[in-house]
Amino acid sequence: MLRVFIVxxxxxxxxxxxxxxxxxxxxxEFAGEAADGEIALPMILKTKPDVLITDIRMPFMDGLAxxxxxxxxxxxxxxxxxxxxxxxxxxxxxxxxxVEQYLLKPISxxxxxxxxxxxxxxxxxxxxxxxxxxxxxxxxxxxEQYARRHFLEQAVSGQLTVEQIYExxxxxxxxxxxxxxxxxxxxxxxxxxxxxxxxxxxxAHIRDALLGHFLKYSxxxxxxxxxxxxxxxxxxxxxxxxDYIARCIDTVQKQYEASPISYNWYVAVGTPTQRLxxxxxxxxxxQRLVAYRYILPSQHxxxxxxxxxxxxxxxxxxxxxxxxxxxxxxxLTDVMRNAGAQEIPAFIDEYVHSVAEGLExxxxxxxxxxxxxxxxxEYVASLGVPxxxxxxxxxxxDMLEKTITAAELKGYxxxxxxxxxxxRDEVSSSQSRGLINQAAGYIDSxxxxxxxxxxxxxxxxxxxxxxxxxxxxxxxxxTLTEYITGKxxxxxxxxxxxxxxxxxxxxxxxGYRDSHYFSFxxxxxxxxxxxxxxxxxxSGHYE
Numbered sequence: 186m187l188r189v190f191i192v193x194x195x196x197x198x199x200x201x202x203x204x205x206x207x208x209x210x211x212x213x214e215f216a217g218e219a220a221d222g223e224i225a226l227p228m229i230l231k232t233k234p235d236v237l238i239t240d241i242r243m244p245f246m247d248g249l250a251x252x253x254x255x256x257x258x259x260x261x262x263x264x265x266x267x268x269x270x271x272x273x274x275x276x277x278x279x280x281x282x283x284v285e286q287y288l289l290k291p292i293s294x295x296x297x298x299x300x301x302x303x304x305x306x307x308x309x310x311x312x313x314x315x316x317x318x319x320x321x322x323x324x325x326x327x328x329e330q331y332a333r334r335h336f337l338e339q340a341v342s343g344q345l346t347v348e349q350i351y352e353x354x355x356x357x358x359x360x361x362x363x364x365x366x367x368x369x370x371x372x373x374x375x376x377x378x379x380x381x382x383x384x385x386x387x388x389a390h391i392r393d394a395l396l397g398h399f400l401k402y403s404x405x406x407x408x409x410x411x412x413x414x415x416x417x418x419x420x421x422x423x424x425x426x427x428d429y430i431a432r433c434i435d436t437v438q439k440q441y442e443a444s445p446i447s448y449n450w451y452v453a454v455g456t457p458t459q460r461l462x463x464x465x466x467x468x469x470x471x472q473r474l475v476a477y478r479y480i481l482p483s484q485h486x487x488x489x490x491x492x493x494x495x496x497x498x499x500x501x502x503x504x505x506x507x508x509x510x511x512x513x514x515x516x517l518t519d520v521m522r523n524a525g526a527q528e529i530p531a532f533i534d535e536y537v538h539s540v541a542e543g544l545e546x547x548x549x550x551x552x553x554x555x556x557x558x559x560x561x562x563e564y565v566a567s568l569g570v571p572x573x574x575x576x577x578x579x580x581x582x583d584m585l586e587k588t589i590t591a592a593e594l595k596g597y598x599x600x601x602x603x604x605x606x607x608x609r610d611e612v613s614s615s616q617s618r619g620l621i622n623q624a625a626g627y628i629d630s631x632x633x634x635x636x637x638x639x640x641x642x643x644x645x646x647x648x649x650x651x652x653x654x655x656x657x658x659x660x661x662x663x664t665l666t667e668y669i670t671g672k673x674x675x676x677x678x679x680x681x682x683x684x685x686x687x688x689x690x691x692x693x694x695x696g697y698r699d700s701h702y703f704s705f706x707x708x709x710x711x712x713x714x715x716x717x718x719x720x721x722x723x724s725g726h727y728e
Contacts, residue, residue, distance in 0.1 A: 187305060188216040190234040192225040192251060193267070194243040198290075202238065202297070211298055212305050222246030222254075229255055234262070235308060236301070241268040241275060249278055256283045261311070263304050267292060332357055333408035337416055340461070341368065341468035347461050359406055363420035365459055367430065368471050370414050371395070371437045371452040389640045389650045391440050391448075398436050404429050409655065411525045414475075419454075426457045434486055441485075451478040453487035469531075476532040479520050480539070517560040521605045529606065533598045537591050547588050554585055557598050561605045568612050579604060617656040620646055624653060625661070625668070632672040633696045639665055674710055677703070681719045688715050 189208065193199035199218055208215050216234040219225035223245040229237065237255055241248035252264045263285040268275065276287045285307075286300055336353050339345050345353065354361045399407045399417055404425075406418040419429050437452040453474040455467040474487040484491065520532055537544075544550055562572040576582065581600045584593065623646045631637050642665065643650040657665045673695045680691045692703030707715050713722060 186214045187212055187235040187308060188232065189213045189236040189238060189301075190216045190225070190229055190232060191218045192220075192222060192237070192239040192243070192248070193218075194220050194240060196220070198240075205294055206297060206301075211301050213301065222248065222251030225251060226254055230258065233259065236263045236265065236304060238265045238267065241266050241270070241279070249275070249282060252279070252284055253282050263308060265300065265304070333359070333406065334410060334416070337406075337408050337418060341464045343465040350461050360403070361406075361418075361420060361461065363404075363422070365421060365423040365426045365457045366461060366464065366467070367419050367426065367455045367457040368464070368467050369417040369419060369430070369433050369452060369454040370410060370471055370475055371417070371433075372413055372448075372450045387444050387446050388448075389643065391444060392649075392651050393640075394440050395437065399433075405433070411527075411655075413523070413651070414525075419457075423457070423459065430454050430457075434488075438486065449478075449482070451475070451485050451487055453478075456489055472528065472531040473535060475528060476535045479516050479524070479532060480535060482516075482519070514556055514560045517557060517602070518564055521561065521564045521602060521609065524606065526603060526606050526610070529599060529602050533595050533602070536598070537595050541591060544589075544591055544594065550589055550594065551585060553594065554589075554597055557601050558582065558585075561601045565605055565608055568609060570608060570612075575604070575608065617660060620648055620653070621657055621660045624657060624665070628665075628669055628672065632669055633676070633694060635696045635698050637669060637696060670706065670710060673697070674707065677707060677715065678711070678718065681715055691715070 186209075191199055191202055193202065199220070203215060203218055213236070216232045217228055219228055221243045222239070225239070226246065237252070239248040239251055248266050248268075252266065255262060256264065260283070264283070265286045265288060266279050266284050267288050267290055269290045271289055279287050285304060288296070288300065336357060336359075339353070340350050351361060395415075396407065399405045399415075404419060404421040406420070408416050408418070410416040417433060419426070419433060421429050434452050434454065437450065441448055441450040453471050455471040455474070458464070458467050470489070474489070474492060477484060477487050477492050481487075481492070516536075520529070524532060540549075540553065558576075562576060565575040566572050579600060581597045584597050587593075589597070624642050627642055627645050628637070639654055640650050643653045646653065654665060657668070661668060663671070676695045677691055680686055680694065684691075686694070688704055689700035692698075692700040695703070697703040697706070704715055707713075707718070711718060
């Protein structure tokens with residue numbers, strides 16, 4: 186029920202309005218009253234009514250001044266000014282402020298009820314439209330993430346000039362103007378890249394909560410980075426940047442620590458920079474920090490400070506010297522199982538740097554190279570690939586008997602690890618196609634169900650929602666939500682062409698409980714209303 190507040194210095198008029206108008210029958214709840222604007226303002230700020238009825242001439246603070254203050258704080262509030270003066274200049278000022286109605290005294294009860302009824306309808310329509318836009322943006326988030334990912338990849342790789350960054354950001358409705366910038370990467374329930382993780386309600390809850398949080402704040406621009414990682418472009422005043430970074434880290438940490446299931450999560454944040462032109466350096470730093478999730482698996486928060494404190498580098502992103510005897514083959518297996526190909530170079534840099542002093546020993550170098558070879562051979566065997574078939578395609582194995590430099594060791598490791606990761610991705614892609622075909626088949630049979638969602642489809646094919654969202658877009662060239670909407674719109678157009686059913690019936694038949702929302706989506710996606718389509722008008726008409 187909508188709420189109304191009355192401000193009138195004449196007590197008889199105020200009490201008459203309060204006591205004679207059937208507020209409940211008109212769809213309103215009486216929220217309060219005051220004798221002048223000065224007294225009313227703090228009361229209005231506290232009660233937040235939907236409609237304000239105020240006299241224009243009052244002591245201390247008049248109706249125009251009050252309206253201006255209120256509408257500045259609550260631009261969606263509807264203001265009705267009542268006045269005993271038929272003054273064009275006053276009415277014009279009221280309109281300029283944004284007042285909804287300017288009524289002259291005396292006001293009959295019937296007149297006021299009619300105005301209130303009109304305003305109630307307007308408020309409900311505006312809220313419905315806002316609700317539609319909100320729901321539509323939620324549905325479109327996946328699509329926007331992929332457009333943003335492409336943009337961020339270009340920006341942080343140095344492919345765009347500062348001017349081009351602003352131009353491309355404008356096309357995506359992204360406001361990048363700020364004093365300071367940085368990047369953060371965080372995992373969305375990391376699955377093993379070699380196979381999809383089974384569906385879990387807790388994992389879906391974490392994913393939805395994290396995405397919902399970061400999409401709320403204008404200083405955070407969210408984009409998917411790969412199957413298991415999201416990037417957050419953080420911007421703002423330099424003085425506020427530490428708070429924004431702390432909130433980012435705290436949000437991810439709380440979501441995972443509150444889960445009843447233990448996940449191997451991480452969040453990595455780069456050092457803030459004042460220039461968009463230095464984003465590539467910031468991205469490089471974050472990629473190096475991300476490499477520590479394999480080298481320091483128990484450290485979930487990865488910043489220059491936290492990593493530096495653990496490795497003794499004093500905040501540097503280079504890994505401190507480590508005892509070579511502690512090099513663990515499980516680290517390499519974890520990298521092959523979970524890292525994207527683009528992460529391998531940063532990992533190798535940090536890994537080799539950690540054993541730089543040991544490279545002076547030829548036996549130790551041979552140990553490292555054998556370690557990489559055996560770990561990779563064992564891993565590909567777990568994928569069902571014969572070890573000999575894998576090893577036979579490598580050209581670097583003849584280095585085992587040679588004395589090598591750090592650069593040569595990096596090249597050796599890169600060839601083996603990238604070959605293993607490429608093989609893993611090929612096996613995963615083959616498995617993914619079967620899962621996507623299964624998901625698409627389920628959607629084709631159930632797209633008319635109003636409760637169909639990413640989480641429901643993921644549950645049906647028994648893979649995590651995050652994995653399904655990523656691979657569906659990768660394999661199908663559009664998001665799962667776009668696929669569902671496309672199926673519904675094709676069915677809607679068929680029904681509009683071949684039946685005389687009205688929009689409400691069609692909406693219900695194709696999975697929308699709200700006919701107005703169906704019309705909203707139809708116009709957004711087809712370029713015209715359902716009525717215009719049926720009449721052969723608009724950009725989406727049929728022949």
